[in-house]
Amino acid sequence: MNHPEPSLRNPSARTGETAAAGNPPDAAKYAFINEVIARVDGRPGALLGILEAVQERNPRKYLCADELSYIAAKTNIPLSQIFSVVTFYALFNREPQGDHTICICRGTACHTRGSRTLLESLRLELGMEEAPGQAGADKLTLTTPDGKFTIRTVACFGQCALAPVVELDHRICGHMNERALAREVDALGQERHE
């Protein structure tokens, strides 16, 4: 595993609060986390809700170590359990995501209509190597070194009638082919990321 963040060990209650006090821009973040926790704590599915909200607020759409430690401290859920949850579900990211996310559906209908070829050609187009141990894997998240694009896959968007489907920055595009995808990705690359 490869985490850019500090170690996850030492889930003490103080970690989060020190960070909150010592880093003014983070104050708003911790206030947000507090608010989310207050809203859902104790209800079924609370932890998922907290993690989803915190990740969504992160400009790079991922969960970093200090956020997880802070949540652990605030909710009294062991950090080990939080880490287990974060790494278990496909929705959570432990790495910063690119400016643009291209998500290729690997559902059955998309597969039968050539979504793997789309995935391969997009990887080649963006010059991304397969990570070791990921060879040929269908479930992946890859970000270009310049942080511009993230390619990910989803088990199924439920848009099977439009197969093959690609989601470009949350916009669903159906009946894709290699050429159209390359064009769309080019267009995304031209856009300035705010």
Place this chain on the structure above:
Amino acid sequence: MSRIEDIGIFNAMREEGLAKVLPAMPRIAVGMGTCGRGNGAEGVYQALSHAIDRDGLDIRLAAVGCFGACSEEPLVSVWLPGQPLVILRRVQASDVERILNDLSRGRITPDLAWCKIEEWDHITAHLRYGQGFPELPLWSELPFFSGQKKIVLRNCGLIAPDDIDEYIAVGGYQALYKVLIDGKPESVIEQIKASKLRGRGGAGYATGIKWEFLAKAKDDRKYIICNADEGDPGAYMNRNEIESDPHGLLEGMIIGGYVTGASQGIVYVRAEYPLAVHHLARAIDQAREYGILGANILGRPFHFDIEMVEGAGAFVCGEETALIASLEGFSGRPRPRPPYPAQKGLQGKPTNINNVETWYNIAPIVLKGPAWFTEIGSTKSAGTKVFSLVGKVQNTGLVEMPLGTPLTKFVYDIGGGAAAGRTVKAVQTGGPSGGCIPHEMFDTAVDYETLAQLGSIMGSGGMVVMDEDNCMVDIARYFIEFTHSESCGKCVPCRVGLDQALEILNGFTKGTGTAAQLTLLNELGRMIRDTSLCGLGQTAPNPVLTTMRHFRHEFDDHIIAKRCRAGVCHSLALSPCENSCPLHMNIPRFLDLLKEGRADDAFEAVFLDNPLPASTGRVCQHPCDDRCRRQTVDSPVNMREVHRFIADAVLLTDRFEPLAARIAARKKAPTGKSVAVVGAGPAGLTAAFYLALVGHDVTVFENKAEAGGMLRYAIPEYRLPKRVLAQEVELIRRLGVKFQFGAGVGSAITLNELDEGFDAVFLAIGTWKESWVNLPGTELKGVLPALPFLESVATGTNPALGRKMTVIGGGNAAVDSARTAVRMGVDATIVYRRERKDMPAIKEEVDAAEQEGVKFLFLAAPHRIVGDARGNVRALEIAKTRLGQYDSSGRRKPVVTAEIVRLDCDAVVLAVGETVDLDFARASGLTLREAGTFVVDRFTLETSRPNFFAGGDAISGASNVSNAMGFGKKAARKIDERLMGAKRFAGLAGGFQYSMEPPETTSTSPRHRSAELKPAVRVAGEDEVMVGLTDAEAGDESCRCLRCDIRG
């Protein structure tokens, strides 16, 4: 807005809602489900909204859910008071002005109108829209909707999902009201039990019994959960149901809460469905506002609330115990049962979990009674099920059918079958837990038990249709990869077993698999199925076990022949075109050599891959076109005509001698072995060429006077000039192949003599017997079988045909016969029992025949041939046919009607198919199939007699030139392996250096096609119709290749 406290307020609300659904002004509703949006529905809605505001129109505009016909999206429904509701399809924003214009004149835009709805059964209410527009079909008359019974989808696409008033207007929350007023929870449970409703999530457990467990459990707090974590790839009905009708789900759950004594409901919904999440959240808010959720629901002493939790993307959370773990803040790993959730579920409290669709059935059952429900569907599986019909069918979408409906109905009647030119191979049901059902079993009833017998399951209702472009080994691998990555890792059989299974399957797709691994995979699958902890592991092997059971031959292809017929497994092919070519020609190579201007090298490379390149360049069925990836840019590379160009440039010029010498120089040293080839058709010639090339002494025995088989004697001069074929045969002869003409095996020489005289024998006798139809009048003068007719023309004796001829059949022989007759000045009509698109003949040839004045009569079966007193043909009587049920080829079977039509004619040509010469085949003593073809080992082409091999039409039945040549090439390789004990074919056609760099640019030109003679010139003689590509055209065509053979 006020809380509903009594029936008076409830009824008032209903009136208010009706005024929205059936207002006093026109209503336009845009289907704004996710698939509608994906096709541009938002733009349509905005354009409508803008235009209505701008012009101050009295039109009520609504955003509704999805009506299920995804392939026709965006759908817009238009209603004028008193008229039927009309559904418009494929509406774009640019159509909006037209629609409004027409509407202002009380008209419906005709080219967009798809169907009308005069009245609608919401089950909980009945709505009458009105009557009119006689020119439009009723919705139920369209094939896509035929037989559909909308219970679960009763409101989808008709009411606004974000407006509780519209739900109440169509009878929503009435069932809840009734249950609360009756106050007899036990009797509701009895009703659900009596309805035989079974869980719609996959396992199919009886819902009523599950509820009873929860009702009997004693605890201060009980939960009911809706499992909306629809993770099955290929299934999306739950998304659509929640998006389009969220209150239908809430009502089912509130009733469930009341009768089981639960106080809290939870909807666990996929986060990947943002619109469903949005609509559901809004519906919950509205329901609370109206006093339908929360304390004292509908003014009764019942408290119940519903919360929504967004799942974070884990397939295993569809398993109920994993879902509970997920809600408790853990990773979603299943727990052993018992205890069952009904005893100890969420937070240790009694819990009941049902799938989305199960909940939608509750209100209808409560209102209409269990007897109504059990009348729908099959005996053991009552009611309907929503299926997502997707993949390789023409009409895709959500289809709600009574349980027990056969698969053919889904695939062909509703789905419209495969795209043109393709055939459906299988249907995958039940997603990663289900299996693949082959097309031979499409009469299977879709219900829980029948699917289970075939090793599949109904699951959540995904139905993915596959055609011949889908590789079943790859599909098995795909599903195992999916379950492998979704396995939670808790139990060993699933975690380790699926990993091993994936490794084996990866090997199969890469060509490194072995037969022993196939057995191992089967055992492993059964072990995983029998010993895994939860449903995911227990069902994960189903896709593999069913494909191995129903598509074993595809596994064998990958393991033994190292071939993937569908062309999906890239490691097993050079390029898609090479894979599709029966001769496996290295097409990118000859294209590149020509592109580099090396015409002689290109010829040598082509000839070593295909010793009849000029003939096949004219008559091949070119399967390569269908696979070419250039199609995704514009149209396929014209590979067939390029190799014809390359071949003509040598065979028909003075380059012949030097190139013949170059090829002869490649001949290997004599082996001292001798091989007899019986039949000088495409299969025999090809085998002879390769066997001679590797150094064997080859003799070809042919009972006719010249070589070429069908190429010489059946395919007319205007398609394949004889001099072209003669040059190819000459080049083969230069390799030392000996020919004995007029030497019919079985008469001049016996099989035993061949056995004694040669080390191996290859039988390529073709199919030269014309099938005879069982038809009165075939004994008349003027009735001719197609092959003898074509043969007599090819040998220069034109039979007398009179003035008019009819041809019975739809294959190439029929078209060749008709076109030949036209050239003899005869008026020709082809009579075919199916439709034009079903004709087996090459499409270009059919088009050319039509240009030349050949007439066609489709949907016509021969009835009898009428003769005169002297025994001459006078007419053919045909019976009109209509298309009936789909047969196993995916075509509709022609059914003969009583309508007889008489076609006056002087000759009738029978071109209804060719078969093997049965007398010879029977006398050979070899094992035969029923049709008389030789039984051979699929991979070695060995017959039942040692040292005897067979190929071509004689083993496949009448096929085409390239397929026959493919057999010839394979037979030569296998015979050589057998004689020499070594694999000597690798590199036989090698030794060419050419660019393996991806082309910087490719030609942007559209596909080049050979010029052709004008029809008037053509019919005046026998000149070749297709002139051939010019130098420049062929060169540019070769630059259109994308070079799929180069891999990064």
